[in-house]
Amino acid sequence: MTLLPRAESAVRAGHPWVFGESIKTQNRDGKAGEFVVMYDRRDRFMAIGLYDPDSPIRVRVVHQGKPATVDRDWWLERAMEARGKREGVVFKAGTNGGRWINGESEGFPGMVVDRYAGTLVVKLYSAIWLPRWDEIEGVLREVFAPDHLVLRLSRNLVKAAGEFGIEEGFRGEPGEEVVVFEENGLSFESAVRHGQKTGFFLDQRDNRARVGEMAEGREVLNLFSFSGGFSLYAARGGASRVVDVDISEHALESARRNMALNPALDGAIHRGVQADVFEWIEDCVEDFDLVIVDPPSLAKRERDREGAVRMYRRLNAAAMARVRSGGVLLAASCSAHVSSSEFFGAVRSEAGRSGRRWNELWTAGHAPDHPAAFAEAEYLKAICLEVE
Template sequence: MNPLSANTVSVILSSAGLKAVRRNHPWLYSKGIEKINRQGNSGDIAVLYDNKRKFAGIGLLDIHSPIMVRVLHSGKPITLSKEWLSEKISESIVRRASLINDSSTTGYRLVNGENDQLAGIVADIYENTLVIKLDSTCWLPHLDKLTNIFISLVHPERIVLRMSRSVKEFSEIADGTVIFGTKINQPITFTENNIQFYTDPAEGQKTGFFLDQRNNRLIAGKLSKGLNVLNVFAYTGGFSLYAAAGGAKSVASLDISKPALEACGDNFRLNGFRTPHRLICGDAFEEMEKLRKNGEKFGMVIVDPPSFARKQSDVNGAFKAYEKVNRIAVNLIEKGGILAAASCSARVSAEEFFNIVLKVCRASGRKFSELERTGHAIDHTAGFDEGSYLKCIFVRFD
């Protein structure tokens, strides 16, 4: 087996770095490095040693990120080869067998980066379109190998390349480029629990859709029968469509993005839903306050905001934002109604988030009962602390 790269760097780990590698943490920062034998380039193989020159792990160097090494393996020595990489990706795909074999769902995540021991790579499938998203420049030199592996294992009609902001500037290929197969010349659709969605893998957020909320959408849909449902931060209407499919009396989708709401309307038409559907374009906090002042009430309010804490200094502000948005939401819920509150902020723990939501519920002075708490779906499992971000709670008010 030939190594992924002929270029290697030798890294002597600090005591902190060694501890991190031994507990299988996928990120190695500069403070975890005692010494490195040469400068190196992104994509070089980084062989990690303890201070006695004993092998500790192996990964890929990223000279453009605070995370200097994406650790791919720790323990006994291995050769970081195309064959090894193919086997790891294959194992990741096999773990999704229940989704792959479910004909009602054709959109899901095949590789979840660090959580599948493949730091810096995400791969999502939408019907026959595979999207590879790179979150580290360490994979740019190995893109051809990655592409060939996915072609061999998945047999997609096309592959679209997406990159995080920190990677785009170092790539010779533009973000959203079809790097294999036929060009995108018509809207791409996929199904999720027999509900159809349009997706834009070349320019949409993430890889084109928020696949991680599939299970929570299903729960919300089952609770929506006969209710007037408000979906806040609706984007292209994931929760809204599940509510309509679940028999909601009416659905209101609120988002600040007009194009996202237009796509939401397109998704309703794609499914042929006749559920009364109102689009509300504007700031979520302001529009919810308007609804409250107008005396509107809903049988279910779904609050699924973007991350309020993108960096550590945002955390206190995030606590306040979660409290505020859910407080307004509770004021919009009718007797017997349901709050579905979600968070995708990794820096806000599940315990912290649930405590905030329950604090708001208690402060309302209303009797309530907790229905369910959820975390990550099978294709978005969290393999390390920083990879755990998604949580949702369902609460019914008497």
């Protein structure tokens, strides 16, 4: 296969995706999961990828540079590298939940592998893995040695997986569908078979810890609270009161269960409010010392980007109005189509428009177990402002 010049340059620079319209020539039609060898315009080896005939991302690159043999030992080595980066850094005393492999950024495009105590959850987003699933499952079991392994599929893969005789759920010995794991000494539940993502939002771990460090004596408002991750850290950090707001009663109930898993947090006053956050925050007249705004992605596609930026402005303007003098606003975004500069700019702009004095404490991106090796992978960002 050869690529058009712009795509060739991108692959040489390390970009892991080749779109269908970027392919100049290929010797035949490929099947899902077949290896693709790419050559440059001078017929020199350039990269190896996996073919996906039904996706706009036609090839997902797994190796670029000099020729190499990509086989079971190759995958084993990549998985061992990922494990080595996390042992003693992410997974240490008090933490047995986190991400082992983060997709394209670690050589496993279209796949994430998360750990919840002794349960491994693998989620596939591309059909490239279906014909080689038995091999990959064996590699993951050898490297990570889980007690249980759960396979989850993006919705567009369910039918194709059936053609390979692959179904979602526990592989081999079944375990508990809701697993309790630890994160920095706090206990949380993860619905490993049916919960959002792989059962929990692991990517905000470091920002949750920062909230815990700021929470002492504060009244905390957690907007889009989901299962209460930020709230538990705030309660442990000494918050005098925590209010969760989420549209889902199921999410609020999960937060209550997570609180109950940690008896030491009984001293914190915790209340859940079921409401549409966009409406609730604009009608709210109560002020708080620490307000957290962490909505789900507001831009699923590139064409949603401008509307998402406007929504971030609206949300954070309303949230900042509810921050007491001397309080803190933590605003986060998980919209990949909204860049860090756009998001931070929107929050700073609304802070300036508020007429209040403010000081930027910090900004943050991805946690160490969620590395982003190319621009499209950089979805998570957060900014923290102290409001006078």
